[in-house]
Each structure stands twice: as C-alpha cells, then as structure tokens.
Amino acid sequence: MTYPLSGVRILDLSRVLAGPLATMILGDLGADVIKIERPGVGDDTRGWGPPFDADGRSAYFLSVNRNKLSVAADLGKDADVQWLRALAAESDVVVDNFRRGMLEQRGMHPTQLLLENPHLIWCTITGFGAGSDRPGYDFVVQAESGWMAITGEALGAPMKVGVALADVLAGKDAAIAILAALAARARGYGARERHLFVSLAHSATAALVNVAQNVLVSGREASRWGNAHPNLVPYELFDALDRPIVIAVGSDAQFVACARTLGLDAMAADSRYATNAGRLEHRAAVVGAFRERLRTQPASTWQAALTAAGVPCGVVKPVLEALREVEASPLTGVAPLAPAAVRRPPPMLDEHGLLVRTRGWEAFSG
DSSP states (O other): OOOTTTTOEEEEEOOSSHHHHHHHHHHHTTOEEEEEEOTTTOSGGGGSOSOBOTTSOBHHHHTTOOSOEEEEOOTTSHHHHHHHHHHHHTOSEEEEOOOTTHHHHTTOOHHHHHHHOTTOEEEEEESSOTTOOOOOOHHHHHHHTTHHHHSSOTTSOOOOOSSOHHHHHHHHHHHHHHHHHHHHGGGOOOHHHHEEEEEHHHHHHHTTHHHHHHHHHHOSOOOOOTTSOSSOSSEEEEEOSSSEEEEEOOSHHHHHHHHHHTTOHHHHHOGGGSSHHHHHHTHHHHHHHHHHHHTTSOHHHHHHHHHHTTOOEEEOOOHHHHHTTSOEETTTEEOOOTTOOOOSOOOOTTTTHHHHHHHGGGGGOO
16 A cells, blocks of 8 residues: 555654654654664663563553564664664654764764755754753653643642653654655755754643643743643533543533533523633532532433533543553554554564665565
C-alpha cells in the first residue's frame, strides 16, 4: 500500500519517549524510519520494566517504537560517525534529543549537515529550549510548567498527570513541525529554518491553553479544582449508586436537558441557573443538588438517560476496560487511525544492523 509519507526517510537519533513517539507517528504514516541505538544497551527504555514481553522487550519500549528498523551504532567510533553522516545525507529528516553540544563533540554537526544537504530537515527535541543544558524529564517539566499547581484536589498536594504527557505533547508537536517543514521544503528554506527545535517545557506551557488565558486576562493565579472546572458548572465527577460518572455541561441548553433528566425540573426553570455565569456564582447549590440526585441510580442508568438527552457524560473506566474498546496489541500498542497503519513490530536491538549497513535506505525496498 501507499501511505501519505511513503518513501520519506527518517533517521531517528532519539531515545526514551518524545523523540521516539514523533518518529513512530511518522512511521505510522508510511515513512521509513531507522532507529539508531547504543550497542549492547539500546534505547534507555529497553530496560524500563517490568513488564517485559516474552522476547525481553519492555512494555515502555514497545509503546513508541513500532514501524522502525533498529541499528546499533557507537558515536564514540569514527567509522560509525562517518557512516551515520552518510546515512543522514540521504535522509529527509533527522530527529535527535541529545543535550546541547553532544552531537557536535562526536562529529555529527547538524548545521554542517544541513548546509551540505539542502533537502534535509533536522528536528532537535530538548527539555527547556535550544539554549539550555538542563536534561528534560517529564516530571520536572510538569512541575515547572504550571501543570502540577493546577492538578489534584483543591486542598491537596500538587499532583502530576498520570501519563508522561509533556513528553507526549512534545512528540506530537515535533511530528507536526516536521510535517510542516516537509510540506514547505520546496520553497528552499535555509539551514537555520530547516533546523527545528521543540521543547518539553514550551509544549507543556502552551498546553495550558484556557488556564493560561484565564491567568493572563484576570491577572490572578490559577487554582486546583480537582475534578471540577474553573469556568463551567456542572462539569465534574459525581458518584452514582455504583461507580463514578462525569458530567460535562458545556452550554445552557445542555444544563436544562441535564437538570430535567435528573428530575431537577425546578432548577432547570430557575433563572439563577439559566446562564453559565449564574451557575458559576451558585456552584455549591448546583453541584450539591446534582450529587444528591446522582447517588440514587447506577451510573449506567444515568449515562443512558443523559446521552439520550444530548448531555456529554461518561463513566470512569480503568485502563483495561478502556482498551477493550479500541484496537490494541500487547506487541504494537494502540493502533493508529487511517491513513496511518502498523506495518512492523518494534524491533529487537540491532535487529536490522547488518541489513541497513549493507543496503542503507534500500533496506526498506525488499
């Protein structure tokens, strides 16, 4: 089959999560991806377990490394560096997340390679920007980007998100930036414009979106709201008779439909609650009435009734239950949506070393 990025060559010098996720996204879209790993050790995440599969691959590594060929290369050896430079010269994109100056010290100069190869795009993923030497770890970025200050119960401790979301967002931002650069490449951008920089810190801070804008507009610091929403009421977690359910009312019409479905007809007709501003002012009364009513029936009963009334809602599902509703594999993870596809399982370390060193990018043709 032909995919959107069929024939696009991606040299992946990254490791851990953000970079490998970006290159996996490109590979899912059809790009040829060669993943370079340290001899004998490989990507750091190969050891981040248990769990490990029957072949010894960690679940963490499996989650972001499908659709790639693996080659072990030692950046401390001149022969390997020269081979990588030649491979980069035939690439469309190089992705790295080395700390500042590390590649240059080993003879891989992004600026020089970009000047030598006017078709090449280089994406460097950093923790805190191109001018920082700080290592980029998701937990640290979540702390410094404002996320932890607004996550958790209102009177509880700051809390991180349950997935390394700063890494995930940076990986997706990198993929978007690369796709844009590929689309614009025919315009003949210079080496500086073709060297893209994505940072976990910027991706995380930009992801504050409406929370950031609330602070910028009001001049007041953001607060933790637990499972409630700073701008919308009712928009939070409630306990039904058997399990939690979330209700996300985003319009005045939805509020009326929600209140009536719950049997709160008087509240639906009360002018104090007719607008979201009014419901914000009377948050305690609205939330209190909803809590009392929702405890009387199972979550499935409320979900069916609210969905029929057009009210956004959902039960809280554990991960295994959620995964049953999508196409997912213990080997290749959650399958991407078309036009992307899973074409290769995550590789063993240096599984394709001889093939790629012998045939270069032609390793993908057979």
